Amino acid sequence: MMKYNYLIAGAGLFGSVFAHEAMKKGKKCLVIDKRSHIGGNVYTENQDGINVHVYGAHIFHTSDKEVWDYINQFAEFNNYINSPVAYYKGELYNLPFNMNTFYQLWGVRTPEEAKQKIKEQTSEYHNMNPSNLEEHALSLAGRDIYEKLIKGYTEKQWGRNCTELAAFIIKRLPFRFTFNNNYFNDHYQGIPVGGYTQIISRMLDGADIMTNTDYFDFIEKNPDIAENIVFTGMIDEFYNYRFGALQYRSLKFETQRIETENFQGNAVINYTEKEIPYTRIIEHKHFEGCDSKFTVISKEYPCEWKPGAEPYYPVNNEENNRIYEKYRKLADKEKNVIFGGRLGQYKYYDMDKVIRSALDITDGID
Ligand code: FAD
Numbered sequence: 001m002m003k004y005n006y007l008i009a010g011a012g013l014f015g016s017v018f019a020h021e022a023m024k025k026g027k028k029c030l031v032i033d034k035r036s037h038i039g040g041n042v043y044t045e046n047q048d049g050i051n052v053h054v055y056g057a058h059i060f061h062t063s064d065k066e067v068w069d070y071i072n073q074f075a076e077f078n079n080y081i082n083s084p085v086a087y088y089k090g091e092l093y094n095l096p097f098n099m100n101t102f103y104q105l106w107g108v109r110t111p112e113e114a115k116q117k118i119k120e121q122t123s124e125y126h127n128m129n130p131s132n133l134e135e136h137a138l139s140l141a142g143r144d145i146y147e148k149l150i151k152g153y154t155e156k157q158w159g160r161n162c163t164e165l166a167a168f169i170i171k172r173l174p175f176r177f178t179f180n181n182n183y184f185n186d187h188y189q190g191i192p193v194g195g196y197t198q199i200i201s202r203m204l205d206g207a208d209i210m211t212n213t214d215y216f217d218f219i220e221k222n223p224d225i226a227e228n229i230v231f232t233g234m235i236d237e238f239y240n241y242r243f244g245a246l247q248y249r250s251l252k253f254e255t256q257r258i259e260t261e262n263f264q265g266n267a268v269i270n271y272t273e274k275e276i277p278y279t280r281i282i283e284h285k286h287f288e289g290c291d292s293k294f295t296v297i298s299k300e301y302p303c304e305w306k307p308g309a310e311p312y313y314p315v316n317n318e319e320n321n322r323i324y325e326k327y328r329k330l331a332d333k334e335k336n337v338i339f340g341g342r343l344g345q346y347k348y349y350d351m352d353k354v355i356r357s358a359l360d361i362t363d364g365i366d
Contacts, residue, residue: 002227004030004208009215010232012040013354014341016203018230021362023206030226031204032213037197038204040232040341041312042351044195047257050285050296051195055310056251057268057282058196061186062352068188070355074199077190080287083181084268084280088148095270096183097145098176105144111177118142118175136167145173152274157302158249166317191287232341234311235327243326246346248311254278255298263295277301314346 005027008015016038019029037043041055059082062068071077086093094100102114121142130136133154137146150170151162158165174185182189192199210218215233219225231238236246267286271278278299285295305311314320324346331339340358342349349357 002224004028004226006030006228006230007032007219007226008207008230008232009033010040010230010341010343011035011038011200011204011209011211012232012341013042013200013351014344014358015040015230015232016200017355017358018338018340018362019207020203021359022365025362025365027365029207030210031207032210032215032218034212034214034233036211038209038211039197039200042196042200044197046195047296048294049292050290051288052255052284052296052298053196053282053287054253054255056253056298056300056312057280057287058351059184059189059191059287060351061184061189062350063185063187064352064356065188067352067355067359070359071192071199071352074202075192075194075196078193078288079189080191080267081189082183082268083266084183084270085266086149086153086270086272087276088152088272091148093149094181095149096174096176096181097141097149098181099179100181101149105148114177121145130167132163133165133167133169134162137162137170137173140170140173149272151272153270153272153279155274156277156279159302159304193288227336229337231337231339232344234343235324235331235339235346238339239327239330243323245307246320246323246327247315247317248305249313249315250303250305250309251312252301252303253298254301255296257294257296259294261293261295263297311343313348314342316347320346 006022006029008019008029008031011031011033015031019031022029042058043054044051045054059080060071060077084095086095093104099111099114102108102117106117108114108117121144122139125139128135128139130139137150141150154162215231264281264283267283269281271280278301280300282298283295285292338361339345340361341354
């Protein structure tokens with residue numbers, strides 16, 4: 001007799017929703033994670049009353065009512081609206097690009113004036129057939145927006161010049177001709193009061209959990225532990241890189257406590273000039289409106305991924321997608337292994353999409 005119905009590798013959102021739903025159907029689950037804690041990238045850590053988003057700012061947003069109702073079972077959400085600000089050489093601009101941004105850039109006051117200005121800015125690039133991201137962004141937004149708000153940020157994010165990046169990375173640039181700084185268009189949005197870790201902990205209630213446990217070592221020693229495997233780590237690592245390694249972008253976070261009540265007046269400030277090496281500063285207390293005499297900030301530095309570093313973003317260019325397809329074909333043939341989440345499926349997923357995907361898969365369990 002095997003001890004568990006499911007061995008779930010990865011205590012992130014995918015693994016935890018999967019475990020929760022499988023347990024509701026009477027299945028026994030063992031959840032392991034190589035990190036020292038549960039939660040994966042949504043992990044938050046309470047530092048003297050401030051919930052710190054240890055792996056970067058996580059704002060829950062969705063238009064999927066079922067997913068919104070689902071996540072709300074595990075925590076109360078506040079009415080936080082993400083309204084980032086961009087800092088460029090001492091100037092501040094509202095994001096996403098909206099009437100406030102256009103006023104700050106050009107002093108235009110009406111949507112008509114803003115549209116006219118964008119038309120002027122893009123006119124010289126209209127007939128261009130963009131061959132890289134720079135040309136594509138210029139043809140969509142014109143010189144001012146590109147230089148001040150896109151170029152430096154994107155080059156830091158990807159570690160390459162915009163002229164060397166593929167045009168497809170920016171599909172479109174949403175311009176809003178209203179004075180609306182809400183970054184997302186989704187119907188529901190918020191931050192769980194008390195942080196995300198409690199959500200994961202409630203989802204995993206009833207499962208056996210082992211942290212500091214790497215799947216590959218564990219399965220070698222316990223090959224018969226479970227009937228099925230749910231794997232949410234890197235799919236290329238699972239297959240021992242036999243078709244080559246997939247590429248990722250990584251991030252470094254520099255987190256510090258500062259003895260001031262309010263450091264920057266907003267949860268998220270993007271630094272869009274190239275000379276400043278980080279892309280964002282997150283001031284965590286603003287997510288939940290925490291009342292304290294001190295604050296905690298994190299600077300976010302994008303960097304190249306190397307084995308051993310945290311893989312944050314898949315680099316979905318043609319070559320990597322081609323390699324991934326080969327791994328996916330192998331995965332499709334597995335009878336007792338399910339690959340899920342952002343690393344198992346080599347895809348950038350927002351939290352709501354990860355929950356949706358885990359719910360759809362567990363729907364099929366009888
Ligand atoms: P993960 O959370 O990465 O969980 C996978 C787990 O598997 C990890 O804990 C890892 O340690 C473990 N693991 C890997 N390999 C092994 C192994 N060999 N053995 C054991 N364990 C292993 N989404 C939003 O909706 N809103 C946001 O604002 C937002 N902001 C983000 C900001 C950043 C910087 C990043 C990187 C992502 C953001 N996301 C956001 C996306 C969100 O983080 C993901 O949707 C979600 O965390 C994915 O869950 P997951 O379970 O697939 O992966």
